[in-house]
Amino acid sequence: MPGNANSYASSTAGKFRPELHATFRVVIGAASNLTSICTFSSAPPLRGGRFSHRFRDMNDTKTLLDTLRNAAAPELVGAIETLIQDGEDRDLCRVNVLSFAGKRGLDEQEAISAFLHASRLGLFELTWNVLCPECGGVLDVNQQLRSVHKEPYDCALCAHCYEPTLDEMVEVAFTVNPRVRKIAAHDPQLLPLPEYLRQLFWGSGVALPESFEDVLEEITMDTIELLPGEKAQMSLQMPAEQLIVFEPVTHAAHYIDVKGEPTRERRTLALLYNKVRAPTVTTEMQPGPLRLSLDNRSDVRVLPLVWIAGRKLDDLVSNRKPFLTAKRMLTNQTFREIYRADTLDVDQGLKITSLTFLFTDLKGSTELYERVGDIVAYDLVREHFRVLNEIVASEDGAVVKTIGDAVMATFPTPERALAAALRMRDSQGRSPDQDRNSRRSLPGGHAQ
Numbered sequence: 001m002p003g004n005a006n007s008y009a010s011s012t013a014g015k016f017r018p019e020l021h022a023t024f025r026v027v028i029g030a031a032s033n034l035t036s037i038c039t040f041s042s043a044p045p046l047r048g049g050r051f052s053h054r055f056r057d058m059n060d061t062k063t064l065l066d067t068l069r070n071a072a073a074p075e076l077v078g079a080i081e082t083l084i085q086d087g088e089d090r091d092l093c094r095v096n097v098l099s100f101a102g103k104r105g106l107d108e109q110e111a112i113s114a115f116l117h118a119s120r121l122g123l124f125e126l127t128w129n130v131l132c133p134e135c136g137g138v139l140d141v142n143q144q145l146r147s148v149h150k151e152p153y154d155c156a157l158c159a160h161c162y163e164p165t166l167d168e169m170v171e172v173a174f175t176v177n178p179r180v181r182k183i184a185a186h187d188p189q190l191l192p193l194p195e196y197l198r199q200l201f202w203g204s205g206v207a208l209p210e211s212f213e214d215v216l217e218e219i220t221m222d223t224i225e226l227l228p229g230e231k232a233q234m235s236l237q238m239p240a241e242q243l244i245v246f247e248p249v250t251h252a253a254h255y256i257d258v259k260g261e262p263t264r265e266r267r268t269l270a271l272l273y274n275k276v277r278a279p280t281v282t283t284e285m286q287p288g289p290l291r292l293s294l295d296n297r298s299d300v301r302v303l304p305l306v307w308i309a310g311r312k313l314d315d316l317v318s319n320r321k322p323f324l325t326a327k328r329m330l331t332n333q334t335f336r337e338i339y340r341a342d343t344l345d346v347d348q349g350l351k352i353t354s355l356t357f358l359f360t361d362l363k364g365s366t367e368l369y370e371r372v373g374d375i376v377a378y379d380l381v382r383e384h385f386r387v388l389n390e391i392v393a394s395e396d397g398a399v400v401k402t403i404g405d406a407v408m409a410t411f412p413t414p415e416r417a418l419a420a421a422l423r424m425r426d427s428q429g430r431s432p433d434q435d436r437n438s439r440r441s442l443p444g445g446h447a448q
Contacts, residue, residue, distance in 0.1 A: 061180050064121050072114035079104050080118060084181055090195065093185040094173035095124070096204035098322045109396060112324065113334040115174050120338050124174040128326060129203060131169050134158040135317045136206035139251070145170075145326060150349040156253035157246055159280040165351045170326035173204050188249075189301045193223055196303060201248040205323035208316070219312050223305035226273075226296040234292040234306070238267075238285060242309040245292065247273055249302050255282040255309070256290075263288040270295070273302045327352055331410045333393035336400070355410055356417040358397070360388060360424065362405035381405055387427050395420040 061084065069077050079100070083091060101111035119126040128148055130140040132155035139153040148170060152161035164170060178186045185191065185199050194213050202208065209215060221243070222234050243256040250273050263286045270293040296302045307313055329335050362384060369377040388407055392399050397411040397420060411417040 061123070064118075064123050064180070067121060068114070068118055068123070071117040073107075073110050076106060076110055076114040079106065080114060080123070084123070084176060089183040089185065090199050092176040092181065092183050093199045094127070094129070094175055094204050096321070097172075097174065097324050099204070109332075109394070112329075112332055116332070116334050116338060119174055122177055123180055125177055127173055127175065129171045129173060130164055131171055131203045131205070132158055133162055133169055134160065136203050136320065137201055137248075137251075138203050146348060148326075148348075148350060150351075154277060154279075156251050156277070156280045157244070159253065159255065159282075163351070165353055166326040166330065167353050168325060171203050171205060172324045172326060172329045193225075193303050193305065197248060202317070203323065205320050206317060207319040207321040209319070212316075215312060215316055219308050219310070219316070221306040221308060223303065224294065226294060226302045226304065228296060228299050228301070231293070231295045234290075234294070236290045236292060236306060238287050238290050239308070240287045244307045244309050245269075245271060245304060246307055247302050247304045249300055250275065250277075250298055252278060253280045255280065257282055257284045258287050259284070260286045262286060265289075266291055268293065271304070272297055273304070274298045327355065328396070328412050331355070331396060331398045331412050333389065333398040336398045355412070356414045358392075358407075358409045358411060358417045358421060360407040360409075365405045388424060391420050391423045391427065395423070 065077060065081050068080070072080075083095075083100070095115070097111050097115050098108055100106075100115075101108045115124060116126075118124050126143075128142040128145050129138045130142070130148060130153050131137065132139055132153075135155065135157050137155060137157055139155060140148070142148050148164060150164065152163045153169075154161045162169065175185065176183060184195065188196065188200055191199065194216055197216070198208060198212065221236055224232050224234065226232055238256070238258045240258055240262075243258060245254040245256065247253070252271075252273055254269070254271055256269070266289040267285050268291045269283065272295045274297045292306070294304050362381065365377070365381065368380070371377075372380070384405075385402065385407070388409075389399055392407075392409045392411075395411065395416045397409050397416060399407055399409045401408040409417075409420070411420065
């Protein structure tokens with residue numbers, strides 16, 4: 001795409017001009033089981049590209065919010081300002097943007113764009129968190145997407161390894177910058193166990209109940225806090241249930257299958273905590289007394305607890321809500337414009353199980369330049385790209401690359417791509433004869 005979109009948007013605002021009589025062609029294709037993604041630089045940003053790193057060190061939150069108003073809708077900036085000023089600490093830790101928008105009746109796409117700009121300004125910190133698809137726990141936290149590796153991630157609580165995919169296993173969350181507002185999660189070692197689990201262990205897609213602390217108390221037999229270098233013992237009377245000795249900070253777990261005839265003989269179990277991820281093992285024991293010896297050899301506070309692994313624990317983590325995934329972020333136009341350096345490496349090898357590509361081609365552009373002259377044709381083609389960019393962004397997609405007068409865009413679903421293609425066709429104001437000359441390839445290889 002030639003030139004900068006900002007240089008002509010004001011002079012060519014409105015619908016696509018009818019003088020552009022070239023035939024417009026759209027091709028849509030769905031790709032499945034992608035093992036890697038090549039990223040390209042898109043066209044220059046329409047909005048927000050002028051924001052620079054100089055704002056990141058500013059302590060004046062009001063100034064940052066005023067700057068944000070240049071890039072985001074007023075109602076969204078107002079909602080973010082209210083959140084920063086009046087929200088509880090937990091509300092400002094790993095913000096689920098989709099929930100934030102839904103609770104306030106705001107547009108999801110505009111909310112995502114607003115938080116991206118807010119993060120770029122330094123109001124929030126953006127993280128890419130790898131999640132366990134079973135329990136929803138956070139297995140790894142990354143400041144950049146390129147830090148997520150393709151090797152399987154181990155969930156000690158679920159005793160299973162999972163190969164990461166960008167569709168549902170990597171969430172994008174936003175935490176308020178400590179220079180803007182200091183919250184408890186900025187110093188995790190001060191969080192009590194319930195809040196540590198709520199804010200840091202479980203991802204933003206786990207819908208914990210209002211009675212979370214009551215349920216937690218019901219399923220927890222005992223818990224203790226150990227500072228670095230400390231040791232302690234627990235004395236338990238084991239029921240005939242499956243128990244989990246779980247430590248959420250170092251993500252360590254040990255299962256105890258309690259079954260058989262009850263005994264009065266005291267059993268012993270010693271567990272050590274450090275930064276080395278050990279595999280989850282299971283020990284069989286009879287119902288009866290247990291002395292649990294715990295040794296914290298890590299450099300952080302640990303919070304070992306003993307859970308009863310029953311229906312209540314399953315129910316606690318089974319309720320889910322939508323969250324912002326890495327896949328959706330990669331198909332977001334604002335992200336590609338202002339975070340174009342923070343994308344995937346070609347050889348990173350992360351998987352997306354399904355992604356839809358849309359290709360457009362402007363036929364007859366050479367004849368157009370000959371008919372109306374270079375300057376007028378150039379202006380018309382740029383206006384064509386502006387309209388396409390707006391349509392792609394409004395359908396939850398992103399322009400990945402432009403080649404001459406062709407566009408390559410990605411969408412999270414085929415339905416979004418098809419809706420964008422139909423709107424693109426309608427924006428051209430073509431005759432039925434021209435429509436019949438336009439070819440579309442739909443997902444699955446069909447053509448119409």
